[in-house]
Amino acid sequence: MHSSELLKGTLQTIVLKVLKDYGKMYGYEITQRVKDLSESRLLLTEGALYPTLHKLESEGLLKTETMMMGKRVRKYYTLTTAGRSIAKDRVAEFVDFIKTMSNVLQVQIG
Amino acid sequence: MHSSELLKGTLQTIVLKVLKDYGKMYGYEITQRVKDLSESRLLLTEGALYPTLHKLESEGLLKTETMMMGKRVRKYYTLTTAGRSIAKDRVAEFVDFIKTMSNVLQVQIG
DNA sequence: GCTAATACATAAGTGAATTATGTATATAAG
DNA sequence: CTTATATACATAATTCACTTATGTATTAGC
Numbered sequence A, B: 001m002h003s004s005e006l007l008k009g010t011l012q013t014i015v016l017k018v019l020k021d022y023g024k025m026y027g028y029e030i031t032q033r034v035k036d037l038s039e040s041r042l043l044l045t046e047g048a049l050y051p052t053l054h055k056l057e058s059e060g061l062l063k064t065e066t067m068m069m070g071k072r073v074r075k076y077y078t079l080t081t082a083g084r085s086i087a088k089d090r091v092a093e094f095v096d097f098i099k100t101m102s103n104v105l106q107v108q109i110g
Numbered sequence C: 001g002c003t004a005a006t007a008c009a010t011a012a013g014t015g016a017a018t019t020a021t022g023t024a025t026a027t028a029a030g
Numbered sequence D: 001c002t003t004a005t006a007t008a009c010a011t012a013a014t015t016c017a018c019t020t021a022t023g024t025a026t027t028a029g030c
Helices: A011-022 A027-037 A046-058 A081-105 B011-022 B027-037 B046-058 B081-105
Strands: A062-069 A072-079 B062-069 B072-079
Touching (some): A011 A027, A011 A046, A011 A072, A011 A081, A011 B081, A027 A046, A027 A072, A027 B081, A072 A081, A081 B027, A081 B081, B011 B027, B011 B081, B027 B046, B027 B072, B046 B062, B072 B081
Antiparallel strands (some): A062 A072, B062 B072
């Protein structure tokens, strides 16, 4: 189900990369996409996701567009130019981290 | 230098696996081994390591032997049978986590 | 009509880390 | 010879990302 502690510190990276790959998305959609991509192994909670989206927005990495779908509100997020750049950095950092961990734990990945 | 947030949640796994691979070790030695294995990318801090060792010991995953090296104290840690089993589980969990993350982030590892 | 899914949000609490501090011996440098 | 660095342990205060809990409201399925 959930990889518990390991997931910590990866949420921003996930959000940024998913937005980079799939373009404009709203919060709930992100949770579903991540659920799909991870075959239900990573389930983002709202209590973690929304504050993260707000934080990334306040840092200028995301921009928003609010829409009304019928009577229901949807807030779409898109990467800014800065966001796209940071997304790239974060993914690279993650890959580097994995390589380092593979050495320390002496495991073969892939 | 440090992979910042990503490292969180990996410390127990690192300690257990390093002890599994290298047998009896003392705290300071673990920090040096991890530094070596990671080519100075992972630098364990004492404030994180010692409480973790104490916790793993209190959970019965590690056992200790205190020695005097001249006038200096050294506390050696070894995996218990339970510890060896959990070490295996934690590494497997980590590898699984990496595979999931690779799918979500659409990156190739290895 | 009720439950689950969709869709947002925030506040309280947790817990693993960081940072700071403390003790003490050994060694290298200047 | 004294000062800085390395060795070697330990713990307390703080931080901060996340979990858990709660709240509001619409829509779809049974």
